[in-house]
Amino acid sequence: MIHLETDVLVIGAGGAGMYAAVAAARNGAQVILADKSMIGRGGATIMAQMTTAAALGEEVPDHWTKHLEDTIQAGRGLCNEGLAALLCEEAINRIRELDDWKVGWARKDGKITGVLAPGHSLPRCVYVDFLNTGPAVAKCLRTQVARAESVTRISGLAITDIVIEDGAVSGAVGFHLADQSPVTIAAHAAVIATGGLTRLYARNSASANMNGDGYAMALRAGAELIDMEFPQFFPIGHLAPRLVGMDPIMWDPFRYKLGGRLTNALGEEFVHKYGDADDGSYVTTRDIISYGITKEAAAGRATPRGGVYLSFEHNSDAELHDAFGPVIDRLAANGIDLKKGPIEVSPIAHYHMGGIKVTDRMETSIPGLYAAGEAVGGANGANRLSGNALPEAFVFGKRAGSSAANYTLGKTHSWSDKAAMACLQPLQRLMDLQTDANGDPAALGQMWAELQDLMWNNVGVLRTGEKLNEALMRIRTMRDTLAKLTPSHGREFNLTLQDWFDLRSGLLTAETITLSAINRPESRGAHQREDFVDTDKGLEKNQRLHLNSDGLLISDFIPLITDTSDSNAAEQLR
């Protein structure tokens, strides 16, 4: 057994986790930054290609309150306006901070330049050329983390549970993937920065390691989730011809730079039928376009691979080269020539609006437990505006890290192995039991594939009560099956042990989405019910989830959270 001690444990090393680690270190804390993949390589941040929204106002006058108005408008009535305001206001300083750290924001005439992304009233989405925002941000933050002397970075350390003692965080347990050693970490505070849940869906962007770990960990630790029925489906994910070496959501910036045309299999433009006029300026938000594409496909007007066409054939060579730069060559290497024909696109799981319920200091209801980035629920309501994910990672990451560091000041460790036993026991049991995956060496891989198909088909863009209930039953059965399934034997880099824990998180998270979707009899933003097509003003409420003492998910609707400053019992406890 390996035992480590620290003040603040940050779980997940994408944009939010790295920002949190740096902030905690700057506020005087010793920090362990752990990732089940490699530091600053996994997660969603590195996959970002383009837009980072902030009302810098360098090129055109702008104000963060306008950014907030747009965010709330896109959120379909469910934004936590307190969190959204923090996101929009503090995005400005975080973008400038990253600029000081030489991330390399694209500039025109010396000014940081922004594009007009869908749903924004002004051009305010900054980027790093060409399609390099995520890798540039990840690299920049890796450097900052490496320079922070009180941060210990650990790659390949999978945290499986937060340890709670006397109602507060006392640390965490997990295992080292390289040799399967169990690891215990005494920590006064933990920041969950594990990103979202896109891996639960058969078609997804982002990284393979985002399977809802943080949501499941928070629930098991006793914290609450909100708005889990709202995963975002990015409308124009690449479908065909096969494209590698690029993020499947890469077409978005080109669509708003060049006005790419979306048509169904019959060559008809269709977006206007489902909401806003979309006259080539590409102002329609993601929820509406995803819905429209899925409805066109359901009506038998899909392209051969089941999506719609995206065409840039109306653009000149000069326009294409100006907008795409070297990306034209990467497309050519994939056999794609935009002058010769359209490509096929369709919705793809991209982001999660729901998540862990926090205050403005990113505190959960459990003292010492914080969350940051996509793991947090509420700021983006029922539909996230393009460009708000990265600022959310930076702003909430910094806040979570600072708050966690302040919380730990003057605290001494209260670690006891006894308190950790409940969390260590499943790990130990699995390692003792592991033999041959019950005789089927692909059992866990198959379970993953089944879950992804189930979520895509039954809990995807278009939902019905019948399909959702069918999914809920199946997910509960799969949870029982997983409990009886053992990983393969072998100490070194045993991915089946990782698969088992990933599925434990993934299945519980899948259940939260499905149950929440069943409980919301209306259509709103990313949650579209075929059996309840209208938006119900009476359901302008947050749905809250927790695990009861029997391990059952309990849901209720609460008045819309708008003020985050003092809404937690944790506050009174301290």
Next chain:
Amino acid sequence: MSKTAQITIKRGVPGEAPCLQTYEVPYQDGMTVLDAIVWIRSNIDSSLAFRYSCINANACKECLVAVNGETQYACTTRLARDLTAVGPLPNKLLIKDLVTDIVPPRENLRVIISERRSGSTSGQ
């Protein structure tokens, strides 16, 4: 009749003789070495050790392996219709199968533990 391709993977852990295992995978135009490995993990043997985070985007840079003897990213290398041979990076310490120790020493738990033991920072 559906098309297939063959892929041979060098498997094993340090101190044991490596074993070459050949898999037949369904072939689709444009598919990559990563696609084949993911398919094998989902359908034949989930214990096949491999390292990747991003999905065919060449962003995480974790999937470097030797493909037919050349160092390549599995996520952008197209699978050949006939036989593709994949092995771990030859110049890195082997952990298991296709996984080598590419984690920077400052992020490596074994290195951190030994430093904490020899240094003043506590650790057991």
